[in-house]
Amino acid sequence: MRILVIDDDEQMRTLLRQVIEWAGYEVFEAEDGREGMVKQRQQPADLVITDLIMPEQEGLETITGLKKEYPDIKIIAISGGGRIGPDAYLPAAKELGADRVFSKPFDVKELAQTVKELLENG
Amino acid sequence: MGIWQVMTALLGLYTLITVLYFLRRLQLTRNTEMEPVQHSVFSQDADLVGTEGLQQALTDWQQTFDAIIDPVLVLDTDLVIVKGNKAAKLLLGHNGESLEGKHCYNLFSGKDSPCSICPVKAQARNNVISQQDIRHQYLGKVFNVSCAPIHQQGRVVGYIHSAKDISHQRQLEKQLIQAHKMDAIATLAGGIAHDFNNILGAILGNADLLLYRMPDGNRNIASELPPITFEEITEHLLSIKRAGNRAKELVTQILAFSRQTSNRRKLIDIAPLIKECCKLLRASLPSTIELKSSIPSQTGNILADPTQIQQMLMNLCNNSAQAMDNGMGTIEVSLRQTDIGEAELKRYPDLHIGKYITLAVRDTGKGIPEDVVSRIFDPFFTTKEVGYGSGMGLAVIHGIVVAHDASIDVQSNQGTGSVFTVFFPMVMDEERQAEDVLTSLPTGRETILFVDDEEEIVVMRTRMLEYLGYKVIAAHSGDEAISCFERGEEEINVLITDQTMPRMTGLQLAEKVRKRLPYLPIILCSGYSDAISPEEIERIGIDRFIAKPVDMRQLATAIRELLKSRKTESL
Numbered sequence: 001m002r003i004l005v006i007d008d009d010e011q012m013r014t015l016l017r018q019v020i021e022w023a024g025y026e027v028f029e030a031e032d033g034r035e036g037m038v039k040q041r042q043q044p045a046d047l048v049i050t051d052l053i054m055p056e057q058e059g060l061e062t063i064t065g066l067k068k069e070y071p072d073i074k075i076i077a078i079s080g081g082g083r084i085g086p087d088a089y090l091p092a093a094k095e096l097g098a099d100r101v102f103s104k105p106f107d108v109k110e111l112a113q114t115v116k117e118l119l120e121n122g
Numbered sequence: 123m124g125i126w127q128v129m130t131a132l133l134g135l136y137t138l139i140t141v142l143y144f145l146r147r148l149q150l151t152r153n154t155e156m157e158p159v160q161h162s163v164f165s166q167d168a169d170l171v172g173t174e175g176l177q178q179a180l181t182d183w184q185q186t187f188d189a190i191i192d193p194v195l196v197l198d199t200d201l202v203i204v205k206g207n208k209a210a211k212l213l214l215g216h217n218g219e220s221l222e223g224k225h226c227y228n229l230f231s232g233k234d235s236p237c238s239i240c241p242v243k244a245q246a247r248n249n250v251i252s253q254q255d256i257r258h259q260y261l262g263k264v265f266n267v268s269c270a271p272i273h274q275q276g277r278v279v280g281y282i283h284s285a286k287d288i289s290h291q292r293q294l295e296k297q298l299i300q301a302h303k304m305d306a307i308a309t310l311a312g313g314i315a316h317d318f319n320n321i322l323g324a325i326l327g328n329a330d331l332l333l334y335r336m337p338d339g340n341r342n343i344a345s346e347l348p349p350i351t352f353e354e355i356t357e358h359l360l361s362i363k364r365a366g367n368r369a370k371e372l373v374t375q376i377l378a379f380s381r382q383t384s385n386r387r388k389l390i391d392i393a394p395l396i397k398e399c400c401k402l403l404r405a406s407l408p409s410t411i412e413l414k415s416s417i418p419s420q421t422g423n424i425l426a427d428p429t430q431i432q433q434m435l436m437n438l439c440n441n442s443a444q445a446m447d448n449g450m451g452t453i454e455v456s457l458r459q460t461d462i463g464e465a466e467l468k469r470y471p472d473l474h475i476g477k478y479i480t481l482a483v484r485d486t487g488k489g490i491p492e493d494v495v496s497r498i499f500d501p502f503f504t505t506k507e508v509g510y511g512s513g514m515g516l517a518v519i520h521g522i523v524v525a526h527d528a529s530i531d532v533q534s535n536q537g538t539g540s541v542f543t544v545f546f547p548m549v550m551d552e553e554r555q556a557e558d559v560l561t562s563l564p565t566g567r568e569t570i571l572f573v574d575d576e577e578e579i580v581v582m583r584t585r586m587l588e589y590l591g592y593k594v595i596a597a598h599s600g601d602e603a604i605s606c607f608e609r610g611e612e613e614i615n616v617l618i619t620d621q622t623m624p625r626m627t628g629l630q631l632a633e634k635v636r637k638r639l640p641y642l643p644i645i646l647c648s649g650y651s652d653a654i655s656p657e658e659i660e661r662i663g664i665d666r667f668i669a670k671p672v673d674m675r676q677l678a679t680a681i682r683e684l685l686k687s688r689k690t691e692s693l
Binding site for chain 2: 015022054081104109
């Protein structure tokens with residue numbers, strides 16, 4: 001099973017890669033939504049973990065695009081918040097099709113278990 | 123020349139007033155025939171004539187002069203006071219002494235020669251009524267002093283010098299500038315929260331992952347995975363350290379930004395700074411505004427205060443965001459190297475031939491009307507509605523631009539948007555910071571007394587200093603530290619103390635120790651660098667001040683440097 005991680009923060013991408021590898025899955029990374037869409041089209045992932053505030057193409061737009069092209073794909077949205085509060089964008093992400101949402105900082109074990117649950121139980 | 127001519131002028135003025143007075147009386151007498159009562163401000167008595175009239179005119183003039191609430195002086199051409207009104211006497215008079223015959227600069231600024239910014243000089247040079255702001259030597263007040271010439275037969279024979287107290291206005295201006303800074307901080311808060319959550323995510327995530335994967339029991343989510351390796355542990359720890367350093371930088375930036383005084387300029391590579399700032403902006407601008415950036419990884423170095431550059435970019439982008447119709451549009455931030463030659467000088471006459479780094483902020487806002495462009499950098503000038511900005515943003519930007527020997531250009535079209543371009547002189551020399559490598563930290567075998575009231579910090583620092591080879595004596599208070607010295611069981615070579623501790627602060631401890639041991643190296647660590655002045659540190663004799671969170675390399679280097687210098691001194 002393959003997982004695509006989209007986040008503009010390099011340290012966060014590294015951490016997400018380590019968490020997913022710890023959970024036993026293969027990971028590939030993208031720095032923003034646009035690059036994420038390109039990588040997904042080249043080699044589709046089963047699950048995407050995406051940040052929401054990013055340059056070029058932000059997370060909400062990415063979630064919409066992914067769901068349109070890959071209706072069955074599992075999506076986890078992660079956000080560190082922004083101008084209007086830490087959890088402002090997460091409900092919107094859920095509405096647009098994200099299966100689960102996490103606020104940064106998040107519990108790594110909970111994230112790893114959520115990834116497993118989504119991939120193994122649907 | 124001088125006082126007599128001015129007196130003659132004043133007498134002339136009195137004569138004129140007297141003539142006017144008689145004309146007025148004449149008019150009143152005529153009017154009385156038609157109207158029962160009329161009053162003149164100059165007289166209550168309709169029967170005054172001749173010398174008495176002149177005397178009355180003089181009294182009227184003096185009363186009018188004294189009724190002016192601002193201090194007014196009549197000066198001769200040598201700036202000697204000929205006459206002062208009541209307000210001037212109250213402000214400048216000492217023990218009832220007369221102002222007449224004294225120099226205005228002596229009374230106003232306590233100087234023996236005219237002020238360098240004397241409005242009279244400017245008046246004589248430009249032949250227009252001149253104004254200057256002058257600070258009063260004893261009152262600590264700021265006055266807007268204006269100077270108008272008294273002409274007699276085409277010659278200047280003296281000056282009317284009037285001073286308006288603008289201290290309150292100045293204070294309000296200062297407060298507004300500070301309030302504007304706080305506005306900018308509030309705007310930044312969203313961006314900072316976003317960045318901080320990323321940092322916290324990295325610290326907590328790596329620490330958790332490390333704990334879950336440690337060899338005491340296989341807690342791997344996927345049980346078939348091999349146990350954690352030494353390299354993986356190192357990778358997690360380095361990630362935590364990197365994130366901690368990012369947090370430290372962020373806190374330094376916020377503190378520097380909120381201080382009133384500016385930091386010193388230093389040689390910086392501007393590209394990473396602008397990139398970092400764009401990240402904060404992206405999170406803090408409304409999502410209806412698209413932020414595009416075109417920043418090459420390297421454009422060159424400039425001499426700048428990083429905090430002020432960030433503040434400038436924040437203000438420019440906030441200004442652009444506020445210029446958007448319905449809060450929707452695009453802001454584009456770009457950075458590039460520009461060669462200014464003869465051709466460019468025609469367009470930008472303030473620049474010099476050479477290399478510049480240009481920072482441009484382009485927006486798709488309403489644009490600025492042509493008649494307003496020249497005034498946009500004036501303090502408090504605003505086209506925004508009340509409550510939509512103080513009008514200080516662009517004035518602050520202009521101040522920063524000037525302080526950086528830079529130049530700013532504005533191109534604007536109404537309806538399509540504006541471009542603000544800042545030209546920074548490029549510095550050709552490059553300074554590169556040495557890479558922070560964990561290995562080769564300076565070590566030693568001396569004894570260090572480490573004092574901090576927080577147990578966790580004591581344990582962590584003791585471990586760290588022991589790792590560097592030192593013998594560490596730990597104390598949790600100033601009193602405990604003093605006891606260690608008094609017992610004298612072991613020679614202490616360095617004292618490292620925290621500042622904020624109950625009962626005895628680090629400074630108080632250092633002061634006591636310094637009296638007994640004048641050559642002992644003392645390092646003070648504190649999280650609130652503002653509370654301790656450099657003068658205080660010098661007075662007590664603290665050798666090094668290190669801001670918290672303390673960097674291991676910085677502390678290790680400081681210890682070695684101080685011990686080395688003490689050894690050299692003792693030789």
